[in-house]
Amino acid sequence: MIKNRSNIAKVPDCCRAGLISSLLPLLLFALLCLAWPGVIQGRAIQVEMPWIPSLDLSLRFRLDGLSLLFCLIITLAGFFVSLYASSYMAGKQHLGRFFVYLHGFMLAMLGIVTADNLILLFVFWEATTILSYLLIGFDHEDATVRDNARQAILITGAGGLFLLLGILLLKTAGGSMILSQWPGFGDSIREHALYPAIFVCVLVGAMTKSAQIPFHFWLPNAMSAPTPISAFLHAATMVKAGIYLLMRFHPLLGGTHLWMGTLVVVGGITALWGAVQALAPCDLKRILAYTTLMALGIMTLFLGGRSAPSLTAATTFLMVHALYKASLFLAVGSMDHQTGTRDLRHLGGLLPAMPLTALAVAAAALSMAGFPLFFGFIGKEIMYAGALSEDLFPAFSTLAALFSNALMTAVSAVIFITPFLGRRPADMGPVREAPWTMRLGPAVMGGLGIIFGIVPEWVSANLIEPAVFAFHPSREEIRLSLFHGLNLPLLLSMVTLALGTVIYRFREALRAFVKNILARLRVTTPGIYQVILDGFIQMASGFAQRFQNGSLHRYLAVIVLAVVMVTGWPWVAHIPSAFIVPDPRGLIMPTGICLFILAAAGLVVTARRRLVAIGGLGAVGAGVALIFLMFGAPDIALTQLLVETLTVVIVSLVLFRLPPMEGGRKRKGLRKWMDAGLSVSVGVLVTTWLMGILQKPLDRSLTAFFEINSYVAAHGRNIVNVILVDFRSLDTLGEICVVVLAAWAGVALMRSAREG
Amino acid sequence: MQSDILKTATRLMVGLMLVFAVYLLLRGHHEPGGGFIAALVAGTAFALFAVTEGPARVRRAIRLRPSTLAASGLALAAGAGLPALFLDRPYLTGLWWKSGDFSLGTPLIFDVGVFLAVLGSILAVLLALEEN
Incomplete structure (x- = not known):
């Protein structure tokens, strides 16, 4: 973990690409602020452009309260992360690429949260999957990083396919593709027979993206991304996309027992398991990743409810978490950048060296712990109020929230106390404070945690409520405030803090305990993932070895066999009862040529030497060319003849490099007969086809068309050539592309x- | 290949075959022929040449790399469809310039593209085989 930072002085302090490109999110943020007053008064901004109307697909964007909240978070975090990265990534390679990915990702995220067409949303959804893969795997020269990036794209990509399936099922069930029509759509989807299938597909899509158990493991591994990316993707934006999806689907699919039960259980388990695991690692980023799992679990849990407090709790916590977690990630990155490590065992006593970063971490950690006067406290209060109001499993929800919050309190203490207070490790060199570009983000976002904690009523009216109203149309007002009176949520908050202190006190024992459990787990989802992945690779290589083993003989046999089986079956079922056999006496010349072809084919099959076989093949081709010529197709005859000539030349070139023909050791009996059977059956098949076609009068309308129009419209008397270069020239273009590619x-x- | 008869015959044949290929290419619109057939004839000519004189001499003779030849053929064929777009007609619509009985049009450019693409492909494979 300790990297050599001795050359830090040579690296420029910040790179211009990052500084300039950070203006983009800033500008977008400013524009959003202009739109803000209108949106919270209920005037959603909407634009629509047709895209593919036949598929119900239009570029339809809509900015309502929920979209606004997400957009503000995305652009604010995007600005600070970009600014931060301009210093953090300074001196690294491929910076242009990095910032293109970063801002591309941001735009895709904004697309997700503003798309009003479900299919459009899916397009952006996939874009974030791909861009996050590129960002996680940015240090692509490291094999572990590549594996982790692949894991992330496979899991979120598979989830994306589920989401697509869900969208298609929803469409089948008669659901609207327009998101803003969902509130007020009624119960028609919830009562539809496909509802469970739709629900599961959408849920898997959301669960993979938002790292819910059992798909959670990609998130801690994705920490191999550069830290600004972790702050942006894995704290503020991408992992929230699944949450956003659940919020949007809430009015359409939510409120059933299936929805409530599944979300509460999945969310609760994810929250608890994430919070417990957060105690184990020493890598600060991994700790943060597990606390993110906890946060995502909590949001899912509360989206399982259908009461206004429950949904408000999810929305509030979304904001709380985005602010403190992005700030913590960035601050941890600063520590890593300035000291060369983010391992808790090698950090300590940084407070005098990095006072401003320490302050930001303190603010964020206190918000995370849920201390009064911090935004996290507000979030926790409404969480308990929400848990107690849930229809299904209120006790489980409350206990899950209580224990995971208590664990968060302990973890936040660890995050602040260990690196900043305590003794400075002897092996740590001189440490300077991070540059301003890297301090601004954590400071402002940490500071917002305090400001919002002091004026929760303002946040409630201007951010949370408009967002909740967008997906909870009953418009029940839930106002956040600093003090609700002495009630059960306040009591639970106090219990949380006390419990957190106890956990912090016994953290070493707990850490050992958790590590012990983790070591004993036999069947784990990462293990299952690995088994499936290995199985796929094995299957693919087995498939390739069996079907693409380089034996031309086998390729041909498979192709011919497939043709015989696929076309032979229906042909046998519809074969005419009698064929008109043409009288060979009137066709003496063609009959003679056919006999010649047959003899040549016999020569090919029985030849002992390759040269003889090739000569025989050439004779077959020449015979066919003669037949073409005889029936008035000189172009085709010419082509056939030339191709045969060229084939003989090329094959004879190859010939010198081939081992002697199997000739001496004859092909084994059975295989020989199988080949013969295959050849004869394909011959019989084609012959009977042609005879079958001749039973009916030939449709000459195409020929007539070309005969009439060839000269008039295309100035050519050679119909074949006119078709090739004029009437069907697009086909020809495709064909020559294939020729060149081959x-x-x-x-x-x-x-x-x-x-x- | 060490055969004086083949060598001498090839020298005579190759030139004739190439001229014949151009003839086939140009007359293709009215009589049997066209870009594809012409390319086969030219390809056979170069194949003969390569067999007697070796692939290096063929490479020198054609100057361009076979892949460049093929790619320029594709570009020419694809480009032959563009003028129609400027006249608001569908891509690849044939445009003609007529003077009495004589007419020239974009399909000819297209056919030359086909010729080059196919010839380039044949040469690429042929020379690679010979050099292997």
């Missing part, structure tokens, strides 16, 4: 064979 592939193959 040639390139062939050349590459030969080159690799020569070098390998």
